[in-house]
Amino acid sequence: MRLSRSLVPTIKEIPSEAQIASHRLMLRAGLVRQTSAGIYAWLPLGLRVLRNIERIVRQEQDAAGAQEMLMPTVQPAELWRQSGRYEDYGREMLRITDRHDREMLYGPTNEEMITDIMRQSVKSYRELPQILYHIQWKFRDEVRPRFGVMRGREFLMKDAYSFDLDRAGAVVSYRRMMLAYMRTFQRLGLRAIPMVADTGPIGGDLSHEFIVLAPTGESQVFYDAAFDDIDYLGGEFEHGSAENLDRFFSLMTTNYAATDEKHDAATWDRVEPARRREGRGIEVGHIFYFGTKYSKSMGLSVTGADGKPVIPEMGSYGVGVSRLVGAVIEAGHDEAGIIWPDSIAPYRAAILNLKPGDAACDRMCETAYVGLAGDAILDDRPERAGVKFAEADLIGLPWQIIVGPRGAANGAVELKRRATGERVEMPLSKAIRACT
RNA sequence: CGGAGCGUAGCGCAGUCUGGUAGCGCAUCAGUCUGGGGGACUGAGGGUCGUGGGUUCAAAUCCCGCCGCUCCGACCA
Numbered sequence: 001m002r003l004s005r006s007l008v009p010t011i012k013e014i015p016s017e018a019q020i021a022s023h024r025l026m027l028r029a030g031l032v033r034q035t036s037a038g039i040y041a042w043l044p045l046g047l048r049v050l051r052n053i054e055r056i057v058r059q060e061q062d063a064a065g066a067q068e069m070l071m072p073t074v075q076p077a078e079l080w081r082q083s084g085r086y087e088d089y090g091r092e093m094l095r096i097t098d099r100h101d102r103e104m105l106y107g108p109t110n111e112e113m114i115t116d117i118m119r120q121s122v123k124s125y126r127e128l129p130q131i132l133y134h135i136q137w138k139f140r141d142e143v144r145p146r147f148g149v150m151r152g153r154e155f156l157m158k159d160a161y162s163f164d165l166d167r168a169g170a171v172v173s174y175r176r177m178m179l180a181y182m183r184t185f186q187r188l189g190l191r192a193i194p195m196v197a198d199t200g201p202i203g204g205d206l207s208h209e210f211i212v213l214a215p216t217g218e219s220q221v222f223y224d225a226a227f228d229d230i231d232y233l234g235g236e237f238e239h240g241s242a243e244n245l246d247r248f249f250s251l252m253t254t255n256y257a258a259t260d261e262k263h264d265a266a267t268w269d270r271v272e273p274a275r276r277r278e279g280r281g282i283e284v285g286h287i288f289y290f291g292t293k294y295s296k297s298m299g300l301s302v303t304g305a306d307g308k309p310v311i312p313e314m315g316s317y318g319v320g321v322s323r324l325v326g327a328v329i330e331a332g333h334d335e336a337g338i339i340w341p342d343s344i345a346p347y348r349a350a351i352l353n354l355k356p357g358d359a360a361c362d363r364m365c366e367t368a369y370v371g372l373a374g375d376a377i378l379d380d381r382p383e384r385a386g387v388k389f390a391e392a393d394l395i396g397l398p399w400q401i402i403v404g405p406r407g408a409a410n411g412a413v414e415l416k417r418r419a420t421g422e423r424v425e426m427p428l429s430k431a432i433r434a435c436t
Numbered sequence: 437c438g439g440a441g442c443g444u445a446g447c448g449c450a451g452u453c454u455g456g457u458a459g460c461g462c463a464u465c466a467g468u469c470u471g472g473g474g475g476a477c478u479g480a481g482g483g484u485c486g487u488g489g490g491u492u493c494a495a496a497u498c499c500c501g502c503c504g505c506u507c508c509g510a511c512c513a
Contacts, residue, residue, distance in 0.1 A: 012474060013448060013462070017506055037505065091437085092512080109513090142512070143437060157513055209513090218512095286513060320513035336473095354472060386473040393473090404472060414472095 001044070001347070003379045008045055009033075010391050020216045022329035023148030025338050029395050031325070038145025038153035045395065046325070048346035050156065053324050054135055056187050056343060057158045064180035064239050066131040066160050071113050073137055077103035079112040082298050092140045106139040111294050111316055114161045118312075119300040122163070125310055128302060129169050131177070133160035135321060150282065150326040160317040165304070167291070170313035174206065174289045175245040177317040178252060181210055181285050182232040188324060189341030190331055192284060193227050195257045208252075210285035210319075211259065214330035217280030222268055223257035225275040282327050285319040332419075338396030339419050349376045349399035349435045350392040354385045360408035364428050368401050368413070371432035376401075393418065399435045401428075 008030040017034075018024040026032050031046030042050055058068065074096065080086035086093075086105075094106040107113070114132060122128065135158045145153050162173035178194060185192035190212045197209040211221050230251065237248045256271050258264065259281065268276070292311045295301065304310040332339040340346070349372060353365040369378045377397065379388045385404070392400050402414040407425060415431040416423040426434075 009446095010474095011447070011463095016448070019507080034505090138513075140512070144507090144509090144511085146507085151512075155513065159513085283513065318513050323513060352472095384471065384473090384475065386471095386475075389473040391474080402472080406472075 001374075001377050003377055004381045006377075007043055008377075008395070009043070010394060018148060020147050020150070020330070021333055022150065022216070022326040025329055025333055025394070026148055026326065029338055032149060034148075036153075038142055038151070040149055040152060040154070040322075045346045049325050049328075049340070049344055050322060052344040052346070053188065053321055053328075054156075054158075057135065057184055057319060057321060060180045060184040060187070061133050061158065061160060063183075064131070064176045066133045066177075066180075068134065069132050070134045071107075071110050071117075071136060073107055073139070074104050075107045075110075075113055077105055079116055079298075080105065083112050083115075083294055084297060085112070092142065094139045094141050107136075108138055108140045109157075109316070109318070110134070110136075110159055111161065111314075112298065115294045115298045115300050115314070118163060119295075119298060122300075122302055125165055125302050125304045128312060129162065129164040129173060131160055131162045131173055133158060133317075148326055149322045150330075152322065155320060156322040158319045158321055162315040162317070163295075163300075163312040164314075165302075165310055165312065167313055170289055170291075170315055171206075172242055172245060174287065174315050175249045176239050177287055177315070178208065179232065179237055179239060179245065179248055181287070181317075181319060182230075182252075184319065185210065185212065185284070186232050187343050188328055189343060190284070190324075190328060191228065193221070193223050193257045193281075194252050195221065195223075195259050196253075196262055197259075197286060198261070206289035208287050209259070209283050210287075211257075211281035212284050212327045212331060213279050214282050214327065215280055216330050217282040219281055219283070220260040220263075221258070221279060221281035222260075222263055223277050224255040224271050225277050226255045227257065228277070282323075282330065283320075284324055284327050285317075287315065287317040289313075289315040333396070336390070337394035340396050340398060342398045345396070345398050347375055347377050347397050348372060349401055350395065350397045351376050351378045351401045352385075352388045352392055352403060353378070353380050354388065354402065354404035355408075356380055356382055358405050358408065361403050361405055364403050364408050364411075364413065367428060368403070368432055371429075372435060376435075401431050401435070403428075 010030045011028045014024055015027045018027055030043055032040045032042055035041050077086055093108055096104040098104055137154055138157045139154050142153050145151055164170040164173055192210045192212045194208040194210055197207045238244050291313055295312045295314055301309040301311050329338050351365050351368045353361050355361045369376055396418055398418055400416040407413055411427055412425050413428050413431050414423050414425050415434055
């Protein structure tokens with residue numbers, strides 16, 4: 001993108017309404033704008049990050065054997081009456097009446113809807129197990145939205161639903177999703193830890209929340225440092241083998257990890273002192289096994305091998321995609337701005353033309369822009385160098401190719417790594433290769 | 437939902453107590469200088485003072501209602 005023709009409304013001052021780093025930086029770097037309390041418009045740069053996170057989430061869901069679909073945001077109240085949650089959910093649910101006086105709602109989650117779809121479509125035990133997911137906007141009318149996209153009312157969530165014939169199968173699905181989540185978070189450059197959780201209004205008896213460590217997190221967490229050394233991407237764990245998943249799951253659950261609500265001082269004291277880690281955490285995902293809660297209340301059953309009805313065992317698995325944008329920034333920033341992980345940065349590099357109008361600078365910047373196949377922000381604005389440096393650091397792309405008249409005369413640019421601040425002078429072609 | 441605040445130029449704010457010409461900084465636009473870490477100077481444009489009513493000769497300012505937003509607490513991907 002050419003910055004001179006793009007909507008990237010950066011802000012120099014700190015917005016007064018933003019209390020935490022990620023919120024301030026998202027506003028300052030021009031990623032989002034608030035349109036109502038807890039409701040945000042995603043500007044071009046922010047949307048690219050959101051899409052990149054979605055892509056990783058999608059790849060890992062697919063790898064775990066889940067199928068993508070898309071359910072609507074607006075749902076009929078009738079479905080929620082069947083499960084009994086229409087009244088239970090309370091004021092957090094945004095209720096809508098259409099022109100025919102039909103009661104509708106803006107979905108806060110989709111258990112009822114997916115169960116309805118499955119009961120219409122799945123008739124035989126041969127058709128299970130299945131896991132379905134979608135990435136869709138949700139609305140929960142939070143009493144007090146805050147912290148920008150971390151705690152908005154409208155948010156983008158990936159929610160998956162598993163259907164198995166028995167508890168043993170459901171447990172395999174649950175573990176698969178847990179592995180998918182750990183892989184997803186690692187790819188996002190986040191250290192996330194699964195912690196035993198309350199099941200809340202969704203119900204059930206097996207539930208974990210995934211907590212990302214960040215100093216501005218909302219809850220206090222305690223965990224065993226053993227989690228820090230686990231590599232989920234290296235091939236040690238796989239979705240295909242129940243035995244392997246079993247080993248994975250016991251690794252996740254035997255090491256101590258708890259939020260302050262579930263913290264057990266006695267068990268904590270048995271963790272080797274050198275391995276005790278304590279800090280603040282942000283919940284970025286939550287998974288539940290809830291048995292037949294919805295299948296039973298809503299009449300989902302399939303015919304079993306013996307000709308008798310079987311009520312499927314279900315689970316649901318949510319990850320806050322839009323919240324992750326905030327979480328990634330909480331985990332990666334400094335005084336100057338955001339430091340994006342390579343995996344989700346809106347663009348790979350910023351090309352800073354320190355002297356637009358200078359033939360050599362212009363030519364080298366164009367070469368760099370083409371060389372990066374447009375996966376870069378070309379700062380071609382007639383601004384001073386200082387402004388460009390400051391905004392490039394604020395936006396936080398992984399690389400900066402700095403093209404100034406000094407080096408341009410003999411074909412050299414500076415390549416700066418945002419994360420470390422390290423700057424090295426080198427030929428343009430080498431800099432381009434380093435970024436790709 | 438309990439408690440507390442705030443709505444004045446794109447952003448951040450002063451002015452409100454004590455009614456009488458709507459202001460400052462940043463940003464924007466034009467020009468000059470400058471030119472490797474948010475530069476300087478000169479000039480210009482930009483306002484239904486959240487909204488509806490009331491009091492008054494006169495309301496950003498006083499009174500009442502409404503709306504919006506923020507913060508603290510209890511709750512959540």
